[in-house]
Amino acid sequence: MPPATAQIAALRAALANTSRPAIAMAAHNPLTAKLAHEAGFSAIWVSGFELSASYAVPDASILPVSTHLETTRAMGEVQPLPLIADLDTGYGNAVNLTYVVRQYEAAGAAAIVIEDNVFPKESSLRAGPAGAKRKLAGIAEFQGKIAAAKAASSVLVIARTEALIAGYGEAEALERAAAWAEAGADAVLIHSKAKTPDEVVSFCRKWDGRVPVVIIPTNYPQLGFKEAGELGKVGLVICGNHTVRTVVEAVRKTYKKILEEGGIEGVEGDIASVQEVFKLQGDGEMREIEKKFVR
Amino acid sequence: MPPATAQIAALRAALANTSRPAIAMAAHNPLTAKLAHEAGFSAIWVSGFELSASYAVPDASILPVSTHLETTRAMGEVQPLPLIADLDTGYGNAVNLTYVVRQYEAAGAAAIVIEDNVFPKESSLRAGPAGAKRKLAGIAEFQGKIAAAKAASSVLVIARTEALIAGYGEAEALERAAAWAEAGADAVLIHSKAKTPDEVVSFCRKWDGRVPVVIIPTNYPQLGFKEAGELGKVGLVICGNHTVRTVVEAVRKTYKKILEEGGIEGVEGDIASVQEVFKLQGDGEMREIEKKFVR
Amino acid sequence: MPPATAQIAALRAALANTSRPAIAMAAHNPLTAKLAHEAGFSAIWVSGFELSASYAVPDASILPVSTHLETTRAMGEVQPLPLIADLDTGYGNAVNLTYVVRQYEAAGAAAIVIEDNVFPKESSLRAGPAGAKRKLAGIAEFQGKIAAAKAASSVLVIARTEALIAGYGEAEALERAAAWAEAGADAVLIHSKAKTPDEVVSFCRKWDGRVPVVIIPTNYPQLGFKEAGELGKVGLVICGNHTVRTVVEAVRKTYKKILEEGGIEGVEGDIASVQEVFKLQGDGEMREIEKKFVR
Amino acid sequence: MPPATAQIAALRAALANTSRPAIAMAAHNPLTAKLAHEAGFSAIWVSGFELSASYAVPDASILPVSTHLETTRAMGEVQPLPLIADLDTGYGNAVNLTYVVRQYEAAGAAAIVIEDNVFPKESSLRAGPAGAKRKLAGIAEFQGKIAAAKAASSVLVIARTEALIAGYGEAEALERAAAWAEAGADAVLIHSKAKTPDEVVSFCRKWDGRVPVVIIPTNYPQLGFKEAGELGKVGLVICGNHTVRTVVEAVRKTYKKILEEGGIEGVEGDIASVQEVFKLQGDGEMREIEKKFVR
Numbered sequence A, B, C, D: 001m002p003p004a005t006a007q008i009a010a011l012r013a014a015l016a017n018t019s020r021p022a023i024a025m026a027a028h029n030p031l032t033a034k035l036a037h038e039a040g041f042s043a044i045w046v047s048g049f050e051l052s053a054s055y056a057v058p059d060a061s062i063l064p065v066s067t068h069l070e071t072t073r074a075m076g077e078v079q080p081l082p083l084i085a086d087l088d089t090g091y092g093n094a095v096n097l098t099y100v101v102r103q104y105e106a107a108g109a110a111a112i113v114i115e116d117n118v119f120p121k122e123s124s125l126r127a128g129p130a131g132a133k134r135k136l137a138g139i140a141e142f143q144g145k146i147a148a149a150k151a152a153s154s155v156l157v158i159a160r161t162e163a164l165i166a167g168y169g170e171a172e173a174l175e176r177a178a179a180w181a182e183a184g185a186d187a188v189l190i191h192s193k194a195k196t197p198d199e200v201v202s203f204c205r206k207w208d209g210r211v212p213v214v215i216i217p218t219n220y221p222q223l224g225f226k227e228a229g230e231l232g233k234v235g236l237v238i239c240g241n242h243t244v245r246t247v248v249e250a251v252r253k254t255y256k257k258i259l260e261e262g263g264i265e266g267v268e269g270d271i272a273s274v275q276e277v278f279k280l281q282g283d284g285e286m287r288e289i290e291k292k293f294v295r
């Protein structure tokens, strides 16, 4: 049994409940994953964008898979939510993905997401060259990757299509989503960077629902979680980048204030106490181990 | 020449200017290091406490040195400030430290800090058992480690004493600081968890100034940077944990709001835009490389 | 259930069969682990000495735990034998060991070995200063570590005493072994660097057999596996360093021959073919994945 | 200045001496790199094939770049020869390579080799499907990668063409080699898996010599180092896989003997002593540090 058997089952059940989608929060380190659990989210999105941003490098296949894998593992060590691992294009072909997905299963992932971009990927939300369609993976090729991932492990496989973002239109998006489901995907992620929910809403209306839909509404935040549920097709909403965006803004403010005021006293009221951080570090459990075993 | 030759020189000069101490900010990943540079700090404190907190584990020799070393290296890849690496007790004896300090030099560190705690360390600010003095390293032993680190590399060695925190009093603190300077330390870090600056102020008054003093005023934030400068002995003030404390507070707020409001629209005004994050990831440089070399 | 449940059970059974001890071979990378499985050994000794030697650094707490942990994990990915992880002194106190042993369990280890040396350790077989007894961990302290490791995971805990090597004599060795068993150790490893088996034979005769004994007969190779079985107490014999020693000798010969002959033709008959290496790399399984899934 | 400035200069000079090519030996860990230095080779080939084999996985873009990068760094820490890093297809496009080559420079590499295979690569010597030509990177695309690598760092860039192996013939091989040189490559690697040196000899005769040629004569070992020099074009001969092939054969023999004889006594004469291994681990230097600094 994979280490995350319980989380896989929980996530599978959550995805199936399309009248009330599960909400996953993006995290880029174990601390933020633990905070997401504490807050009440249902899953962690181990986001390639967030992780790349935390290293201050582009989300463009620059960090090695090992960095993402170890982050996933470390998140599982400190909190119990299902981990949904963002594998980008899958780190190669079906062979490479076979090796990789086994490692994610062993690391405690409950699901992986692979996308039909071409390696090396670039961030979906990045402005591309005007008028040019981004190239996508072939349908048969990507189906092979989905099937390989399913054959290699028990983790859920969420297959993402960039057809809308890459400019191929709704028909292509629907065809690809259907092909992903046919190949064994447990859910399909339809990505859109339209400024309104219309694209995604229309897709959901036409989607036959054979597997649940996953969305990442960064660019169309008007679509609330309840409205997503009313579409009847969405099993999971991913908040894709709100942790690192929060960090950037808040850290900038603290830094500015400290330097302007010439000291650290003024920020005390704005930030968590050291004791709060100790608690998040598991100081309580450490004290119990000390009491029992440090002699 | 070590990769951080310029940073070593800059930090050495900054430490010498005890009328206007340099200010270092704690960071736990390359992104926050880059933000600290952007804000105008003079150095990055590659804090063991912050890094442990970002992994949600106690600051108690639990993370392997490799995690800290790779974080240091990654910080140097994305911003130019001197990196001051928190090596805790030095990861073993003088032999181990020799191996470790060479790796930090190669990773681009400008300085290391070692402390006279006993391995495995625990966080200095953690409440200890009432009435018990924490054990410290022997003076000769610790001098050997300082000398070994100096002999092994060109990075600055900042030697920290926990004499005040461990309950041995000011005389012991002064004796240890003098012993560290005698052994070759480039600066001494006097750590205090008193709730007022008195301990540190008194120490500075009695310190003969043969090498600069470094302080981490977490518990006595009343001491501003200007006041620290007026002591005439302090070359560096380290803001020891304000990044991760900011993160905890701000991330908790965002998460709460998203779940309470049932959507991500409401936090948009509170957090950085995706475009802002792209910029911090070096999207501009990536576009230049693309234009020149991707054919 | 830990990932290595089957291996834990197999190793436990093998240890119990003290009339015919299991034989473990030291390995320093997944390839040599796979070769040990192919040859017919019963377990892999993930040796700190071998691993350090493969990095050309002393076996003296210099490699970070992460390097050893990742090696253990990678060995488990490519062959099915139980992995016995050499944890040296346990990477800290009972708290640190608690964190570490959980990670080894997740990495697929079937057993860990911890030794009563003091951190930072040095290689047991290294010549020490004449006349000086090496310091050992206190009995209660080490019992706490054993108990902590048992409480933290399901992997077998093999507790090693260096009492003979450190010069404290047989009575101390027996007392420590008994204390380790009392604290919950699944087996005790009695280490000796005597040039004959006498020390270990005498220890085994006096040992009451409440848990099996493990030996590493590097310095007393006269003791064959059959003779070890005849002692009736030994559940496991570890070949502690024969892989890396083989590598050094053989690689030196190949290198010398190539340079002396001025070409690579002459060594062809002495070394494995490229096709043999392909097989060990799992080329067969890769071809099957390709056939099924690469489209 | 890059950390390997001296090694870069030495390798550049060696490459230029085409009447007496430098000889590089493949290594897969720091120990074998150190043995190659000891034996008298001129450079270390940080071979992807050897490293993959040491992990018992196919040489097919399965190991993450971080594993290879860290191996390169660790090799540089223990021996002084120039390190020639096998970067396969460059881990992505010109952007990715830019990031990667900077990291190799910081890790102490003297040169990188990139090949015009398509990601994910497979081993050049592996039997492909009958009658099918392996796809290669476009010429302009690969030139962009060479130029990007040159712009990003000071390490030497050796550009490899698989035109012969992929079945495109000599004219294509010459055209590609010329294009690589034009784009800034410091040397071109012409790879062949013919069973005789004819292909490579013919290539060298027609090559105008504007930059030196590098060869890996695994499949045509008849070509000695002296004969390679007589071609007047070859600056470097790489022994591409002889270390791991030696290891497989020798380790198999030792394992077999130990199990057949039922003990470790019989192999003592065949393998290096523990003392020999201590020496290779730098025990001598460790003792000096101990004497000076461990108090």
Ligand SMILES: [Mg+2]
Pocket (backbone or CB within 6 Å): A047, A048, A049, A086, A088
């Ligand atoms: Mg992503």
Ligand SMILES: [Mg+2]
Pocket (backbone or CB within 6 Å): B047, B048, B049, B086, B088
């Ligand atoms: Mg610290």
Ligand SMILES: [Mg+2]
Pocket (backbone or CB within 6 Å): C047, C048, C049, C086, C088
């Ligand atoms: Mg050992």
Ligand SMILES: [Mg+2]
Pocket (backbone or CB within 6 Å): D047, D048, D049, D086, D088
């Ligand atoms: Mg290769």
